[in-house]
Amino acid sequence: MILRFVVENFTSFKDAVEFNTFPSSKSHSHENHKVNHGYVTALRMSAIYGANGAGKSNLLIALGLLRTMILNEGIGDVTIHGDLPFKFDKECIDKPSGLAIEFYHNQHIFYYHIEFSRERLFLEELYLSGKTKDIKLFVRKDSFIDVNGDYFEKGFNPQFVDGLDRLVRSDMMLLPFMGKYYPSEMPLVTDAFSWFVDKLEVIQPEAFAQTIPQLFDSNSRFSELVNSLMPELKTGISRLAVRKEELTEENAKGNDALLRLIKQAKFYPGEPQVMKVSEDVSNIVFEKGKVYMKTLVAIHQTVDGEEVDMSFVNESDGTRRLINYMPLFYAVTNEDKVYVVDEIERSIHPILIKSLMERLSHSEKASGQLIFSTHESGLLDQDIFRPDEIWFAQKDAEQATQLYPLSDFNIHKTANIENGYLNGRYGGIPFLSNLKDLHW
Numbered sequence: 001m002i003l004r005f006v007v008e009n010f011t012s013f014k015d016a017v018e019f020n021t022f023p024s025s026k027s028h029s030h031e032n033h034k035v036n037h038g039y040v041t042a043l044r045m046s047a048i049y050g051a052n053g054a055g056k057s058n059l060l061i062a063l064g065l066l067r068t069m070i071l072n073e074g075i076g077d078v079t080i081h082g083d084l085p086f087k088f089d090k091e092c093i094d095k096p097s098g099l100a101i102e103f104y105h106n107q108h109i110f111y112y113h114i115e116f117s118r119e120r121l122f123l124e125e126l127y128l129s130g131k132t133k134d135i136k137l138f139v140r141k142d143s144f145i146d147v148n149g150d151y152f153e154k155g156f157n158p159q160f161v162d163g164l165d166r167l168v169r170s171d172m173m174l175l176p177f178m179g180k181y182y183p184s185e186m187p188l189v190t191d192a193f194s195w196f197v198d199k200l201e202v203i204q205p206e207a208f209a210q211t212i213p214q215l216f217d218s219n220s221r222f223s224e225l226v227n228s229l230m231p232e233l234k235t236g237i238s239r240l241a242v243r244k245e246e247l248t249e250e251n252a253k254g255n256d257a258l259l260r261l262i263k264q265a266k267f268y269p270g271e272p273q274v275m276k277v278s279e280d281v282s283n284i285v286f287e288k289g290k291v292y293m294k295t296l297v298a299i300h301q302t303v304d305g306e307e308v309d310m311s312f313v314n315e316s317d318g319t320r321r322l323i324n325y326m327p328l329f330y331a332v333t334n335e336d337k338v339y340v341v342d343e344i345e346r347s348i349h350p351i352l353i354k355s356l357m358e359r360l361s362h363s364e365k366a367s368g369q370l371i372f373s374t375h376e377s378g379l380l381d382q383d384i385f386r387p388d389e390i391w392f393a394q395k396d397a398e399q400a401t402q403l404y405p406l407s408d409f410n411i412h413k414t415a416n417i418e419n420g421y422l423n424g425r426y427g428g429i430p431f432l433s434n435l436k437d438l439h440w
Helices: 057-070 158-167 176-183 185-201 212-217 220-233 257-267 317-324 326-334 348-360 417-422
Strands: 002-008 017-020 032-037 038-045 045-050 095-104 110-115 121-128 133-141 144-147 200-204 239-247 273-277 278-288 290-301 307-311 338-341 369-373 388-394 401-405
Touching: 002 038, 002 057, 002 388, 017 401, 045 057, 057 095, 057 110, 057 176, 057 185, 057 200, 057 338, 057 369, 095 185, 110 185, 121 176, 121 185, 121 417, 133 185, 144 158, 176 185, 185 200, 200 326, 212 220, 212 239, 212 278, 212 290, 212 326, 220 239, 220 326, 220 348, 257 273, 257 278, 257 290, 317 326, 326 348, 326 369, 369 388
Parallel strands: 045 369, 045 388, 200 338, 338 369
Antiparallel strands: 002 017, 002 095, 032 038, 095 110, 110 121, 121 133, 133 144, 239 290, 273 278, 278 290, 290 307, 388 401
8 A cells, every 4th residue: 555655846846745645633534444554554545636737647647657667667768748847946957856655565664765867867765664763675876776685585695786786777777677687686675566566556547447358257256346336327338248259360360460469369378468449449368278359348228128239439438437447446445456546537427436436435345545636526525535535736836736635624524525625615726817807
């Protein structure tokens, strides 16, 4: 789980700004949202509000960029769109940007911090966070690398450490380098790396869950959850199903793209290869000695009770997005994964997104964590969120993004926080000019 995330000199963030999931002593509702991790407690849900341009998406973009850099082993192959440092203060332009995250994984609390530009890393450090003392695993400043030899699995090897500064380029990151290529040398470093790879998902508005057909076909618990939800969502879909067709290289002749996917599927048995045509997504999978194309279809019922299957291209954008969220809700309910979602309500009716959030909020067995940005004020409901789970993004006089939780205010447990928010009581909303003065 994410405990805290700090952003500094990155897009709309100037000075170091912290988002965290620590419960406030003033909030006592939804005790099932609290998860104990050793000496700390974290919350499993967070919603971030703010006006357009306030910077709430930049927080999630920063977290997504950190994960992308780790998956790509550094900055070299990562495309960074837009300006990196804070531009409204000349002193910030030539300074590095900074990202830091504290998270819990495999019975340990890790703190990971980098300072970087588009071309290189200036600082990278990984610590074990303790109640009274932090333990260094490694610190890298420019080309100098300092590794804690006490945490080498096979004993400290000075020659290996001395060679790291020659193996790790200035645009590469030590965390993925060690975690991927030397996983047995420092198991705790590998644990930290595996959290970014296996436990953290960052979903941007245009993202699409491309392996749903394989997940639906191979995981009965997932398909049962989805089909129990679909009638409640009132989209017209009674259930989902997978159309499964056997493929051979012979019947795929002339389709170079499909032939390539068939070969990839055979090379990676059981791993779905994605084929997207318009809004339909199919998975090409090699299993039990055969190659199959699996396509998700929506089943509707006619007035006579007959079933009719429809392609995804015929479903609304909101319906497709709801279905794309199904792996997220399944994972947050059944696994200890962390999902971070930008604009979670996009194209989805307010009643539907509220219904899903209520279901997650009241679940006693949910073990994952969900953090998202939103404009949907209907979710500002104390029956769904604790005050310390609701955060606001707002720009200060220097045009820099600041973050603060609702629990900073004195909130009565019966207060209508949606009305308070829309009336500007907590900030995080746009303040418009008088349109009559603008001759509108």
